[in-house]
Amino acid sequence: MTEDARPAIAARTTAYRPERTLPLRVELVRQLRRRRTLVTFGLMALLPLVIWTAFELAASGPPVGSLNLVDLARTSGPNFAVFALFVSASFLLVVVVALFFGDTVAAEASWSSLRYLLAAPIPRARLLRQKALVAGGLAATALLLLPVVALVVGTLAYGAGDLVSPTGESLAFWPACGRVLLGAVYVAVQLSWVAGLAALLSVSTDAPLGAVGGAVMASIVSQILDQITALEDLRNYLPTHYSDAWAGLLATEIDWGDMTRGVFSALAYALVFFGAAVWLFGRKDVTS
């Protein structure tokens, strides 16, 4: 081994360039093969089927009384997709985003592989950035997978009918599909604050569960505070306050008001959290 090792010395030392470390492709392969990634994607794809099965198992009585959201969900594919997105947005999708971001750095720390990546050396800010980009890509894919599958399942099960919003407005099938996907995009952007918080917790702890759970808990606490009407306008500053604003898309004329506020609120929180994560990670003693 010594014989062929010698000539390599000069050639190899010039090859290191910080901007080439941890390419996105490599990080993607590292994350894609993880069971939690596959399970999450599987769950996103299965959820619409589970909802559909539940609808089918539920006894359908005679048409009396008033229409509720479940009845509405069974009227057409887009309505089914809207229902699936509504029921999952406040908790399941929060967990998904928190999972992908909360475990970026903390999982590596728990496997002890973090120190070898840092000693490779991958600059810390770059490590965080590449991991956040891949986590963001995976989370966005999972978030979009749900409405896409729900649209397909719903359309097969309930037909390519109009979308009827809870406010009684109707939208034709194809525009409605666009609105549902746009709604998923809004949910993804709105959850960026969860992503930021999870990333911040991820660099602060070696326990992935702590980072994921912490971000989810923050979301739940915010939702609880949002229920307390006595807080009045203070609730506008809660990061989850505008989480349902994508309902504004379910109308002929889109109400951009709350969605604009929601995007602003989410991005502002995300900026603070991600900024803090980068700052903290750059200065942290990695002892795991």
Add this chain to the structure above:
Amino acid sequence: MLVAHGFGGSKADVDGDARDLAARGFAVLTWSARGFGASTGQIALDSPDHEVADARALVDWLAARPEVRLDAPGDPRVGVTGGSYGGALALLLAGYDRRVDALAPVITWNDLGQALFPNAAAETPPPGATPAAGAFAPDGVFKSGWAGVFFSAGLGPGAAPPLGPVTCGRFTPEICAAYTGAATTGRLSPETAELLRRSSPATVTDRITAPTLVVQGEQDTLFGLDQADATARQVAAAGATVKVLWYGGGHDGGAPDQAVRDAIGSWFDFHLAGTGPEPGTGFAYTVASGIRAGNGTPTSRTVTATAYPGLPGTAALLTAPLALDGDPQVVVHPAGGNPAAITSLPGLGGALGAAAGRIAAATAELPGQSARFATPPLESPLTVTGAPQVRLTFARVPGQPGPAEAVLFARVFEESPDGLRTLLGGAVAPMRVAVPADGSPAAVTVTLPGVVAPVEAGHRLVVSVATTDEGYASGTDPAVWRVGLDGGGLTVPVVPGGSVAADTVPFWPLVGIGAVLAVALLAWLGARFLRPRPGVPAVDAGRPLEIRGLAKTYKGGFTAVRDVSFAVERGTVLGLLGPNGAGKTTVLRMLMGLIRPSAGTITAFGQPVGPGAPVLARIGAFVEGPGFLPHLSGADNLRLYWAATGRPPAEAHADEALEIAGLGAAVHRRVGTYSQGMRQRLAIAQAMLGLPELLVLDEPTNGLDPPQISAMRAVLRRYAAGGRTVLVSSHLLAEVEQTCTHVVVMHRGRVVADGTVADVIAGGGAATFAVDEPQRAASVLGALAGVLSVQVDPDVAGTVHAELNGTPRADAVRALVDAGLDVTAAGPRRRLEDAFLQLVGEDRTP
């Protein structure tokens, strides 16, 4: 501001509204009308001579108040608002008193006679092409349900005892007589008609010039949208500024919500106080879906149009013609009018909310009592906004009973494909039609109730004509009628508009989004261009490793390393020796850039070492155990680790590294299944990837078998012989002795010895002799030239240590033998081991 209360209430009921307006800066006056609250007197139903005169006196009083602004002496700047009974008072006051400067009547009547005795059937279409124009045909059907609720509200005990019969309560005798007549006959007498006419704003609306905000409820079977429509039409014709608001409540729904109250406040802000934005003359209505949803899910939306169609100077009303299908059908009015269809519950509807329309669907159709005409399923969704019209014919059935006039009730249902029906507006349009005695049909235009109702595509609209309704006096005579269509279908008014938020993408949040993105971009650019970028290290620019004055104090205050300095030369194998907790790992962590030194510097190949330093690329490390992704195989782990360094795969020399690991076929198994030793070997292989110039191994032989340990030693020696450098940390002396050329001994964070292994072991010129007589041997050695110190080992019997200081060991042995001593052993003094054992021993004592 004057704020008038509703029927059956008192000034206490408008406390909240009054405070809202006061918060906007108005001086607000409320009062209890005659016969209500603590007021004495008799209820005269907003009579111009009584209640209206009272209100004019209040305006006089306001003109004398110092806090009220005057337009002219005796003419205060005053606005008036109120709901229902108070709303009519607002209109009447504005009609009778020109000093009123702005008004906002809420859910009130325009023509009390039509409100209580409606007739929706006329031979010709109603006047005015406004969305909810009512037929207002004479001689209507008595709205007995609501009238009874209304009247009984004035019967209860008041501040003053009733003057006349107890059945008249606090009403004036005229009102009491009128009600009694209507309730017993079900017909409108001329006297009653005149009484109600005087209490109707319709008599004075042509005199109103003050800006008027007309607010009406969409769930209101007492004062429907047609009443507000008439008011808006008449006031606008008089030249006043008019704005129309329909909200999702009413006498069957609920009080105005905050948005409506804000709209009323803004109306007065602009038209009375001259502040705030111009509220315009548009039209807004609420579309409620009637879907049950959880809290927080809005089920209604507000639609705004630029104008109320059909008013002077506005666009014409749009209508959608829908075909209607259905053969003439025979309907029966049972004698006594019982059982009757139930479509609304006067006074209780508010508690039911939107569900009332659904419940009504189940109780509105009695067998044999209704005729049904349906449109085909709608191809596209439609929002009915106002009062649809239909042409119907009524005829006698030969041989069957029937009075001169038919009393019938027209309703509109929305019917879904699966049969679910909703009564639009929860309302019915009663009509009294004179049917020719000769059997020929009477053709009339029926104006159906004014509603706002979204109809989905695929659903149909059903016009149903019934003979009874619980809320009305349908008469007691038995009757049989044939009801048919007179062609023309159903004409549905629509008012296109935008949702309120359509043009209100909020400005500041949008700016905020831009600002957030700009800050993020600036931070990124700043990090990219302002941060100094260390160049790629030059080759051979210094010793592989040089540590100076290194110290580390952790956050908790624990000092793991203090003042550590040593250097490593190229081609050597350096052992970092020390007991557990000596600070070896902390030094290695700093060497890998994982933690920052509190003091001192580390340089490798002349380059500073720190977090992310490029020179780390020339250092391969295995510190504190292996770190792998458990879900990947060993081979994948190495391949991806190398890919993560961003260097070409050809430079990895992965095969050689794997050969060292010696895992065989196991490299293709998941790392999660590996034993501790296998992981250890894989980690060493990972450290050797790319054949780094400085290889740092922390306790590399932990968990290895003896043959593997010996193979590892050979690998490390050969590695260094190739011009590279190896740094091995260990807590085992034998390990260091057999593997390393140089050694640094650490204890409690400090370097206690440093040099080549031979030097440190030999301790310079120190030697140890095993002799039979140690004391004599000590004196012999002490006498030798150049020997510095001699010491008899107190612990090991027969051992003498001497600092020979250049004197050859052979000479010393010869001298001892010459002196007649038996020398059993002579060799370098193993000071390192002594020192080390001492340290370890010390470590264990506490």
